[in-house]
Each structure stands twice: as structure tokens, then as C-alpha cells.
Amino acid sequence: MAAAADNGLMVCYYGSWAVYRQGNGKFDVEAIDPAICTHLVFGFAGLGSDNKIKAKRCNFASQIFLSSIVLDPYNELCENWGKCAYNRFNALKEQNADLVTILAMSSSSSTRKTFVDSSIEMLKAHKFDGLDMDWEYPTQRGGKPEDKVNFISLLSDLSTALHANNMILTAAVSAGKLTIDPAYDIPGMAKNLDIMNLMAYDLHGAWDPYTHHQSGLYQYPDDTGDNVYLNQDFAVNYWIDGGMPSTKIALGVPLYGRCWKLDYSTEENGYYAPASQPGPAGPYTRSPGFLGYNEICEFQKKESDWVVEIAPGMNEPYTYSYKHERIWCSYDDHDSCIKKASYAKSKNLAGMMVWSIETDDFHGICGRPFDLIKTLRETFSGGDIPTPPTPPTTPSTTTDPSAPTKPTTVPTTSPAPPPPDGVCQKPGINADPDNCHHYYLCSLNANDKYEATEEKCAEGTLFNPNADICDWANSVCAIGGICPNDCA
Structure with missing residues (x-):
């Protein structure tokens, strides 16, 4: 290949x-x-x-x-x-x-x-x-x-x-x-x-x-x-x-962009401007200090106060908004x-x-x-993206009519999962509301019963229930209103 x-x-x-x-x-x-x-x-x-x-x-x-x-x-x-x-x-x-x-x-x-x-x-x-x-x-x-x-x-x-x-x-x-x-x-x-x-x-x-x-x-x-x-x-x-x-x-x-909150102690807004806190989380990625390009461009399209500049000697833009929590992003x-x-x-x-x-x-x-x-x-x-070739059609073959048929497409939906049970509120990622140092992965066994596996976050990180990820502890605590036992 x-x-x-x-x-x-x-x-x-x-x-x-x-x-x-x-x-x-x-x-x-x-x-x-x-x-x-x-x-x-x-x-x-x-x-x-x-x-x-x-x-x-x-x-x-x-x-x-x-x-x-x-x-x-x-x-x-x-x-x-x-x-x-x-x-x-x-x-x-x-x-x-x-x-x-x-x-x-x-x-x-x-x-x-x-x-x-x-x-x-x-x-x-x-x-x-x-x-x-x-x-x-x-x-x-x-x-x-x-x-x-x-x-x-x-x-x-x-x-x-x-x-x-x-x-x-x-x-x-x-x-x-x-x-x-x-x-x-x-x-x-x-x-x-x-x-x-x-x-x-x-x-x-x-x-x-x-x-x-x-x-x-x-x-x-x-x-x-x-x-x-x-x-x-x-x-x-x-x-x-x-x-x-x-x-x-x-x-x-x-x-995506990396983002800070500009410090209130200065009006600097270029490179090396003092910024001791991560920028606010975006509506989709929901992780402080991080915005997807889609989030950045949508903010700029909807809100006229976003300034876009390129620093001398550089090739990439940065953007900032004093109205949007003094956010500054390079992207x-x-x-x-x-x-x-x-x-x-x-x-x-x-x-x-x-x-x-x-x-x-x-x-x-x-x-x-x-x-x-x-x-x-x-x-x-140096040119347009070519139209991709499609795979050749597989020639039909004679099959046993009594053989069970197989689906020709991959299923995209599943039956509704069972109701919540213990720490498992749904299949997949489940937060512990009392402890952000870990979370639970919940899967269903052959009997359609939940099985929970505890997964610990790495040292220096906490589970962010807004984004379903382990992230830097200071970024998680910057969100406010979550992890009260770990961000006090």
C-alpha cells in the first residue's frame, strides 16, 4: 500500500x-x-x-x-x-x-x-x-x-x-x-x-x-x-x-486556537502580553484555553468587536475581544x-x-x-482536489438461498439503552458529581446490564463534566460551578 x-x-x-x-x-x-x-x-x-x-x-x-x-x-x-x-x-x-x-x-x-x-x-x-x-x-x-x-x-x-x-x-x-x-x-x-x-x-x-x-x-x-x-x-x-x-x-x-484572558493590569494586546488565565471555554469544545476554528470564526462573524491582527515578522493571525472576557487567541x-x-x-x-x-x-x-x-x-x-475514485462494483455470485442474509450497510442507530443504574446514567462517559479526580465508563454486557469501569484522571488534571474529558485542573476550576470538592 x-x-x-x-x-x-x-x-x-x-x-x-x-x-x-x-x-x-x-x-x-x-x-x-x-x-x-x-x-x-x-x-x-x-x-x-x-x-x-x-x-x-x-x-x-x-x-x-x-x-x-x-x-x-x-x-x-x-x-x-x-x-x-x-x-x-x-x-x-x-x-x-x-x-x-x-x-x-x-x-x-x-x-x-x-x-x-x-x-x-x-x-x-x-x-x-x-x-x-x-x-x-x-x-x-x-x-x-x-x-x-x-x-x-x-x-x-x-x-x-x-x-x-x-x-x-x-x-x-x-x-x-x-x-x-x-x-x-x-x-x-x-x-x-x-x-x-x-x-x-x-x-x-x-x-x-x-x-x-x-x-x-x-x-x-x-x-x-x-x-x-x-x-x-x-x-x-x-x-x-x-x-x-x-x-x-x-x-x-x-x-483550533490557543486562548488566554488578558490581565486587567495592562492594556497590552500583542505577543508577550501578560495573561495568567486561560480563555473562556467555547460552546462546542467546552475546554478553557481552547477554541476550535469553527468557534473562532463564528464568534468573529456574529460579534463585530473581535480584532484580528498579524504580528510583525509573523504569518499567522491572532484575535482578541475585550467584550468577550478579554479573550486573546492565536490560530x-x-x-x-x-x-x-x-x-x-x-x-x-x-x-x-x-x-x-x-x-x-x-x-x-x-x-x-x-x-x-x-x-x-x-x-x-498546486491544483484542485481531485474527484475520488469509487471502488469497483463487486460482481454478483451465486449464493445458497437458504443462507442467512447479511446487512449491506453499517447500522447508524441503536435501540434505546436501559434506564440509569447506580453510577451509570447512560452508556459511555459518566461523571462522578462528588469527585472530579475520576469518572466512570459505562458499557452494556450481553445481558443488557450496565458494567462500570472507574477511570482515574492523571495527576494535575480533573474531569471536566462539561466536555467529558480530563483536562488541566486550573482550566477545569476556571469554569466555575463544577467540581466543588476539588476546586475549593
Whole structure:
């Protein structure tokens, strides 16, 4: 299987938890346009205690990948009232024969053979074309120095097994020098990966006490210290200089903004303006310090007081509104996507990557639907997005008339689940109103009875019942009115 399209990659991550969002933010599998991406990555799967891959749900709404990994068989699997999201996701290939579908795997060290074997089994069962590794990050956050070697061993075993089954191996990796150096054996990764998705975003955010662009293409002129490393150009060159072929790198662009509340002590509103609190949560993503591009453009369309500027020497916009809780957001728009895709082309990269498809303007409220993704792909390829081929019709064959018939389409609805029972108010994610350090995953067994699994949030995080994710504790407590026992 070819890892790249002839005119460049357009890798689109899909955050499956967007199905739980409200109003115009709700995004299920069927909202995906299968023509605009060359590779679709379903986020996420994870490891069970037995080191076997499992269907899981997690959050990427902070600077680091939070270890808030939640089993979500209700959304992703068909069994026991499930919504079959994996199968419906891969059914998109019926509309685009060239589409490559990949399952993203959040990971830590594990028993490799058990993990590899279970991964192949699951990918085959749901007709995925490959696996994306998202270990953030080897040797970091409780890891061990030897994990740098362990990661390459895992990639080697996965690469061998996947390629033997005509599948591909990709990985999402850091753009930060201070993470790259201890975490990655770049030549070893280059040997085993088909595509490397460079997460060139979240370089700044509300964890900084000042404003800055989270995904600047180049260094801001006033940057000093470690901030001089926090830009896309540095990251791309650092990976290439370290031994990663440019033709394996997909440059990541965020389809969301990082946001702060400007401090009241000053009227500064450019880069490095004092801002000690995260910006208010949006109506769809509902996570402080984070707004989807769809939320930002809708605010700007409806409210005239939003100011949009580009800092001297930079290519990306930032926007602020004093009426909207003094919010300040750095983000990417149509024009900055053109510049980043043009840059990637000039560096002979494999193509582009986005996190994530469900926060583009997919309804077309502010312009054409999925404008940022389409702009990245059109600019990199130098032409219009081609009309995708459809799979050939399978010729009819003679079958046993007495054999049971199978459904030709994947079910999109399920019978109504049982009524609430104990901690389980519904299938899927359930908050504990008295304790935000954990939550419950509720699934239905073969007898249609709820089974609850306790999932703990990582240290420094709390469960945000508004967004159904574990997020930074200060961001959750900034919402107000939730987690009273943990935010006092």
C-alpha cells in the first residue's frame, strides 16, 4: 500500500469524542468529507492492563497528551447497543477508493508481541489500513531513559507485522527540541515509519503566563531562550538534520486556537502580553484555553468587536475581544494555511496534517465547508482536489438461498439503552458529581446490564463534566460551578 498520494499527503485526524458535542459542534463519522483527505486517522485506541489494544477515547486539548484515556465501546463498536463508529469510519472508503484509514494508538511501554498481535487482529477486524502511534512521549512523564530504545523496538516489530499485512505505520511526534532530544532515536524512527506526523502546534498556550502564537511558522523576532526553538521551521529542520527524510514528514497545522484572558493590569494586546488565565471555554469544545476554528470564526462573524491582527515578522493571525472576557487567541486561517502549505512544499515534505477535522468550519458557516483542510491540500498539490475514485462494483455470485442474509450497510442507530443504574446514567462517559479526580465508563454486557469501569484522571488534571474529558485542573476550576470538592 502506498504511504503517500501522488500530489502529497493530507492527513486528517478525527477526534471521535466530537460526537458528544452540542449544537453545531456535534460531529459524527458521517460528517467527514471522504474526498478532502488522503489519510484519515481515527483517534484513539489504547492499551488495557493485559497489554492488548482496546477501543479507547482520549483528549488532546492541552499542551501535552493527557493520560485521560477512556474505553468507549458504546461509540466505536457494534456489540451491546454500540454505534459502530469504527465500521462506519472505514465505510467511507466506499466513497473514495484511494482513502487510507488509520487507527491512532496512544501508548506507553508494553509487552510488545501481545500488543502487536492484538493490534493486527483489531485492524483487520475493522478494515483499517494502518496504525498511528501516539506515545507522548518516550522517556517523559514517568517514563524511563531506556524507553528511547524501547520505542524503536516497538516500531520495528509493528513495522514488520503491518507491512506483512499490507498496512502502514505512522506516528505523531513532538515539535519541541527539549522533548525530541531525550525521547527520539530519529534514524531508528526513519527506518521504521512510513509517515511521520509532526505536531507543530501547542508550542504555546495558557500554561504560559503570556500570549504567543501556538503554531508560528517562524521565530517571533523578540523570542529569547528556549522560545527560539518553538516554531515550525525550527522543528522541521531539526528533524531533517537529525536523519528523518523530508519525504516522510507531514507538517501539522492546528484547526483550533490557543486562548488566554488578558490581565486587567495592562492594556497590552500583542505577543508577550501578560495573561495568567486561560480563555473562556467555547460552546462546542467546552475546554478553557481552547477554541476550535469553527468557534473562532463564528464568534468573529456574529460579534463585530473581535480584532484580528498579524504580528510583525509573523504569518499567522491572532484575535482578541475585550467584550468577550478579554479573550486573546492565536490560530490559523485561510491565508496562513496557504503559507504553511507553500513552505512544506518548498521543503520537499510529504504533505500536510491537521488536528483535527471536526474543528474546521465543517458546516461552512464562515465560508466553504472545510476551508482550512481544502486550502492546505490545494496549495500543497498546486491544483484542485481531485474527484475520488469509487471502488469497483463487486460482481454478483451465486449464493445458497437458504443462507442467512447479511446487512449491506453499517447500522447508524441503536435501540434505546436501559434506564440509569447506580453510577451509570447512560452508556459511555459518566461523571462522578462528588469527585472530579475520576469518572466512570459505562458499557452494556450481553445481558443488557450496565458494567462500570472507574477511570482515574492523571495527576494535575480533573474531569471536566462539561466536555467529558480530563483536562488541566486550573482550566477545569476556571469554569466555575463544577467540581466543588476539588476546586475549593
